[in-house]
Amino acid sequence: MTTTYFNEMYDGGAVRPPYARLQDWMQSMPAELRQMKQAEAETLFRRIGITFAVYGEGGDPDRLIPFDMFPRVFLQEEWRRLERGIKQRARALNAFLVDVYGRGEIVRAGRIPSRLVYRNEAYEKAVAGFVPPRGVYSHIVGIDIVRTGPNDFYVLEDNCRTPSGVSYMLENREIMMRMFPGLFQSNRIEPVDGYSDLLRRTLASVAPAKCDRDPVIVILTPGHFNSAYYEHSFLADLMGVELVEGADLFVEHGFVWMRTTEGPKKVDVIYRRIDDSFLDPLCFRPDSMLGVPGLMDVYRSGGVTICSAPGAGVADDKAVYTFVPDMVRFYLGEEPILQNVPTWQCGKADDLKHVLANLPELVVKEVHGSGGYGMLVGPKATKEQIAVFADRIKADPGNYIAQPTLALSTVPTFVDEGVAPRHVDLRPYCLVGERIELVPGGLTRVALTEGSLVVNSSQGGGVKDTWVLAE
Amino acid sequence: MLSRTAANLFWIARYMERAETMARLLEVGARIALLPSAGHGYRSEWDSLLQASGTADGFAKKYGDPVQRNIESYLFFDHDNSSSVATCIGRARENARIVRTALTSQVWDALNTAFQEMKALERLPRSETELSRLTEWTMRHAAMVRGAIDATLLRNDGWDFLGLGYKLERADNTARLMDVKYYVLLPKVDFVGSGLDNYQWTTLLRAMSSHRAFHWAYGGDITAGKIAHFLILNPQCPRSLITSTGGAVEHLDRLARGYHASTPAQSKGRSLLGELSEMTVEDIFDEGLHEFLSRFIGEVSKLTALVGEVYLSGEAR
DSSP: OOOOOOBSSEETTEEOGGGTTHHHHHHTOOHHHHHHHHHHHHHHHHHHTOOOOOTTTOSOTTOOOOEEEEEEEEOHHHHHHHHHHHHHHHHHHHHHHHHHTTTOHHHHTTSSOHHHHHTOTTOOGGGTTOOOGGGOSOSEEEEEEEEEETTEEEEEEEEOSOOOOHHHHHHHHHHHHHHOHHHHHHSOBOOOTTHHHHHHHHHHHTOOTTOOSSOOEEEEOSOTTSTTHHHHHHHHHHHTOEEEOGGGEEEETTEEEEEETTEEEEEOEEEEOSOGGGTOTTTSOTTOSSSOTTHHHHHHTTSOEEESOTTGGGGSOHHHHTTHHHHIIIIIOSOOSSEEOOOEETTSHHHHHHHHHSGGGEEEEETTOOTTTTOEEGGGSOHHHHHHHHHHHHHOGGGEEEEEOOOOOEEEEEETTEEEEEEEEEEOEEEESSSEEEOSOOEEEEEOSTTOOOOOGGGTEEEEEEEEBOO | OBHHHHHHHHHHHHHHHHHHHHHHHHHHHHHHHHSOOOSSHHHHHHHHHHHHTTOHHHHHHHHOSOOHHHHHHHHHTOTTSTTSHHHHHHHHHHHHHHTGGGSOHHHHHHHHHHHHHHHHHHHSOGGGOOHHHHHHHHHHHHHHHHHHHHHHSOSSHHHHHHHHHHHHHHHHHHHHHHHHHHHTTOOSGGGTTSHHHHHHHHHHHHHTTOHHHHHHHHOSSOOHHHHHIIIIIOTTSTTSHHHHHHHHHHHHHHHHHHHTOOOHHHHHHHHHHHHHHHOOHHHHHHHOHHHHHHHHHHHHHHHHHHHIIIIISSOOO
């Protein structure tokens, strides 16, 4: 069976409008110039220090994430619709979080099974009954979207905790502007560099109840061995805030303080890039070296805001994902603008039967997995791999969900032989504070291997600059 | 600024200064190796390098007898040696990566380039890495980092912590180099003032790139008194104890002004500098050069501990 994929640049032989000006650009670039530019881009990335480490692979810890110079382009009208859908979803997810840590109306109404919420690993009993400032739990919502046709966008998953990759969105643009200024003169491309200001404003807008001044914001990182450390320091720099580790913070007199060369300084808002379980050893993990003892007490008494709020993860669980369209209807009284991918829950007997019978056509994921690990891509797997995976599913069905293999759209990509279509996805970053904001763009990840549908950077994926054309 | 950030900056400077000292030591060793061995000279020179760098024990465990090639590898490339040039540059760069945003791109570039080139050097066969090339390379990169800091960095508290790292490490290194020359090479007091003695002192001057400067400053014969004055008490000598201590005190004073608060570190720094300013070479020799140097090294380490306590630990309130 051959699937036809939606090519975002070509409709048959014709060039689709968003890419109208890129055809000439592509053809005017001989192989030598392209290689020169590619090497230049690599030097720039390395100089900036943008590298990323792959967990458990060893090798060069300073590896670069591959950057493809061929941009991915949206028309303004395409983007407007996406934007409405993304903001709608971000609103619904936050409404859901306030609800399930409050009265739990959606569960009482029978719209989502109680066990999926209250027995979920990511559900934090420690914050039940507490409403964070402005009722926002997830301040940065990363929604992974794939496209299968001109107007067909599907949400693959929601990231309500600490979605990463936004530094690539910003740096990819910087580098493209530096290397191809002409492209930016002939195309009118919406800027994305307002992101850091928006992020700072968003974080400041959720200052805690007890804060009566211009809030002091920090970014909390697990440290320089973390694969996303570059991004943490990059964002701290752009916002002009301190990048702290757990040991830089301490709790005293009901507030959180950071250790500075001039003595303790009070902290009001913590944009944390560590998991809930490492926030506060007194509350979550006594064995954790990373946390700040007593942090949760300060949080619950309104002395500090933690972004994303502890417990936000219950909304982006892959089993809860199935119910997001219902959340949109339930809380907002609207029809969802973005589609969900049809999903089978292996925990349900009927679904499990269907999944096991159709494994070669399905993508199976762990409910709590991330980064493309522990997943099965049926059409790309061997019989043996499928058999092994079937046993794993049977051993713990509740831990797996399955989705049809989506026909991910393609965008032209520079490869050794020239230019060829490669599959892409999109992660925009929606900011939720006093207002809901979205910069026109996002991170486009591309599967660089021919035919591959896995775009994760840990598995041979690369990134592209993502353009939204002005009207 | 965050105490941890200040600590990272402080250590960037200390590691870079230490890398440079290692390279200077290696250069002296290579120079001596080129001269005809005069019975006493050759082997003990290489021994003294290990003593001076504080790596003699580690080296003996790993290699045993001091063979030139092994010493070169140990002092330059060996990651088991916590003071080797490769280790120092690697750690300086790692500290820089942590506080990347407290540095200008030029400073980061200088440190990162040194690190990347070091990795390339490590991949070369040892037969292609002449020692003189390695030591020159180290001094060049150390100078580039210092130059980038000097030319591009904001004169804020971060700059002072870098400066403190450089000056305190340098004060310590100069004192140690002198002490080893004096104590290890000349166990017998009778040798003081002898021809052999002066020959050893000359190599010390070379290690500090101060051979010619010394002659311009003093002229005439090299005597232990002149050298001690030059390396301890002369504010014109860039690596002298008084210059290094004075530099550290300047940075401490700037910090006190900027933070509107003086600490025990400032008092300690000033009293140490005050003592040096009033000293004469005769005082030093009366006390005993080795005794003086040991005491000085101890005082510098107390000052360093105070800086750590009041600024870098985050414990001070």
